[in-house]
Amino acid sequence: MTDTLLDPLRSCALEIGEAIKGHRGRGLSGQRATQYHLDLAADEVAIRVLGGAGFRVISEESGVTGNGSMSVVVDPIDGSTNCDRGVPFFSTSLAVMRGGELVAALVMNQATGTIYEAEKGSGARRDGSSIQPSGQMDISKSIVSSSGYPTHDLGWSQNRSLGAASLEICLVADGALDVYGVAQHSGLNIWDYLGGLLIAREAGAVAADYHDEELETSENVLRHPVFAATTELLSFMVGAGPI
Numbered sequence: 442m443t444d445t446l447l448d449p450l451r452s453c454a455l456e457i458g459e460a461i462k463g464h465r466g467r468g469l470s471g472q473r474a475t476q477y478h479l480d481l482a483a484d485e486v487a488i489r490v491l492g493g494a495g496f497r498v499i500s501e502e503s504g505v506t507g508n509g510s511m512s513v514v515v516d517p518i519d520g521s522t523n524c525d526r527g528v529p530f531f532s533t534s535l536a537v538m539r540g541g542e543l544v545a546a547l548v549m550n551q552a553t554g555t556i557y558e559a560e561k562g563s564g565a566r567r568d569g570s571s572i573q574p575s576g577q578m579d580i581s582k583s584i585v586s587s588s589g590y591p592t593h594d595l596g597w598s599q600n601r602s603l604g605a606a607s608l609e610i611c612l613v614a615d616g617a618l619d620v621y622g623v624a625q626h627s628g629l630n631i632w633d634y635l636g637g638l639l640i641a642r643e644a645g646a647v648a649a650d651y652h653d654e655e656l657e658t659s660e661n662v663l664r665h666p667v668f669a670a671t672t673e674l675l676s677f678m679v680g681a682g683p684i
Contacts, residue, residue: 446537446545447558449494450513454533454549454556456490457483457517461551465525476502477525483517483533491515496537499659501632512538512659516632520605524551534607536635538659546639548607557611557640565644567615574646574670575616580677583619583670586612589627591684595677610637613668614644620674622667623651625683631658634666641668647675651683 464479472481484502491498497509501516513535518524520531529552537545547558557572559565565572577583586601586609594600601618603609606629612618614637623629638656641648650656651665665683669675678684 446511446560447547449491449496450535450537450545450547450558451556453487453490453535454547454551457486457533458549458551458554460486461518461524465527468525475521477518477521479524480518480521484515487513487515487517487533487535491535499632499661501630510539511544514538514632514635514659516607516636518551519548519607519633520603523604528604529553530603530608531605532608534632534636536632536639538635541658543635543639543657546636548611548636548640550608557614557637559640559643561639561643563643565614565640567611572615572644574613574641574644575619577619577670578673580620580674583674584617585620585622585684586618587622587624587627587684588629588633589624592625593684595681595684606633607637610634610641610668613646613670614641616670619670620668620678622678623665623683627683628663628665630663631661634664637668638666646670647672649675649679651679 461479464482467478492507497512498506516534524531545560585597609621648668
């Protein structure tokens with residue numbers, strides 16, 4: 442491994458950004474539902490770069506590749522439809538697991554080049570500067586984002602659905618959003634949220650699963666997480682149930 446766990450993650454995300462440029466707008470790959478040509482190009486880079494750094498890779502696009510004492514859970518492009526259609530909100534999400542422990546993460550907004558990153562116990566950063574959540578405690582003043590369509594309004598100020606979970610979680614971490622959660626008929630895979638999970642926690646935001654499931658896992662499972670700027674908002678959201 443390199444001296445810091447974040448070095449190969451940065452290299453991987455930057456190379457993915459270059460690799461997808463020639464594939465945007467090419468549409469679906471035809472190999473799997475909702476998989477785009479750009480997903481395949483990004484995945485090839487992730488396997489090569491992270492595998493070369495000694496990691497076992499767990500990717501949305503190709504499953505488990507390689508061996509290693511640590512695994513990287515990878516969403517090569519989170520928000521693939523946004524990317525392919527030219528909506529400037531999509532990312533690469535990389536989360537390092539040592540056994541069952543989440544120890545490092547990087548989420549890169551591939552549309553802007555902004556990098557969110559964290560190592561366990563060291564805080565969270567956006568482009569090298571420390572970040573923290575908004576501190577909002579009142580749902581009526583909150584900007585809430587969701588995965589899937591909300592079926593009911595809990596009294597929030599405004600709602601968004603932006604199409605890239607890892608980035609939306611990072612926006613809770615840096616205070617741009619107050620809450621991010623899943624709608625009643627939605628859920629997230631580990632590659633959707635693990636990178637954002639560590640970044641949010643290290644920034645000072647809080648998270649839980651609506652069904653009290655463990656979020657920090659490398660198993661291929663579906664979870665129903667909610668992220669919030671404060672424990673007060675999280676308690677309100679969990680008590681209300683999936684939106």
